[in-house]
Amino acid sequence: MSLPEKAFPVSWDQFHRDARALSWRLSGANKGQWKAIVCITRGGLVPAAIIARELGIRVIETVCVASYHDYTSQGQLQVLKEITPALLADDGAGVLIIDDLTDTGKTAGIVRAMMPKAHFATVYAKPKGRPLVDTFVTEVSQDTWIYFPWDMGFTYQKPIADDHAG
Ligand SMILES: O=P(O)(O)OC[C@H]1O[C@H](OP(=O)(O)OP(=O)(O)O)[C@H](O)[C@@H]1O
Numbered sequence: 001m002s003l004p005e006k007a008f009p010v011s012w013d014q015f016h017r018d019a020r021a022l023s024w025r026l027s028g029a030n031k032g033q034w035k036a037i038v039c040i041t042r043g044g045l046v047p048a049a050i051i052a053r054e055l056g057i058r059v060i061e062t063v064c065v066a067s068y069h070d071y072t073s074q075g076q077l078q079v080l081k082e083i084t085p086a087l088l089a090d091d092g093a094g095v096l097i098i099d100d101l102t103d104t105g106k107t108a109g110i111v112r113a114m115m116p117k118a119h120f121a122t123v124y125a126k127p128k129g130r131p132l133v134d135t136f137v138t139e140v141s142q143d144t145w146i147y148f149p150w151d152m153g154f155t156y157q158k159p160i161a162d163d164h165a166g
């Protein structure tokens with residue numbers, strides 16, 4: 001397991017703000033008219049709930065993809081549940097695909113291929129995945145790991161001075 005060099009921790013408050021910022025951007029795309037959200041589980045579930053609330057979208061579908069089995073190392077991508085055929089019609093035109101982030105772009109690539117005309121949005125993006133998303137809020141470098149609030153808990157932090165003590 002190789003740990004990315006930099007850490008980008010995100011609090012619930014920050015995530016809510018960033019997901020709202022994404023909603024604002026999406027309200028200006030496709031005239032704000034979306035047939036449905038397809039969220040990529042599990043990470044896409046949280047932003048999908050916030051965006052659905054902001055944009056008044058009531059039809060929420062999932063596509064279940066798993067890849068990072070061992071913390072930061074990506075394994076074989078597995079599609080555990082496909083999208084309902086009703087939304088695949090017309091190549092997914094008018095459908096909003098939501099995920100928490102795009103990293104290598106592999107997950108985005110697989111889901112995009114299922115619905116080439118859908119609009120793909122993530123809250124965060126790294127450079128490799130960025131060309132695969134239509135809308136995102138914040139870009140972080142490829143050597144940064146994003147720590148989401150649902151993966152974290154409060155822990156004791158050593159004072160900075162302790163690192164300098166002999
Ligand atoms: O751009 P990629 O390199 O494909 O990585 C991005 C994907 O990885 C994470 O999901 P993960 O497969 O870890 O599952 P999870 O959402 O259930 O945590 C994240 O939520 C994205 O879906």
Ligand SMILES: [Mg+2]
Nearest residue numbers: 041042043044
């Ligand atoms: Mg995911």
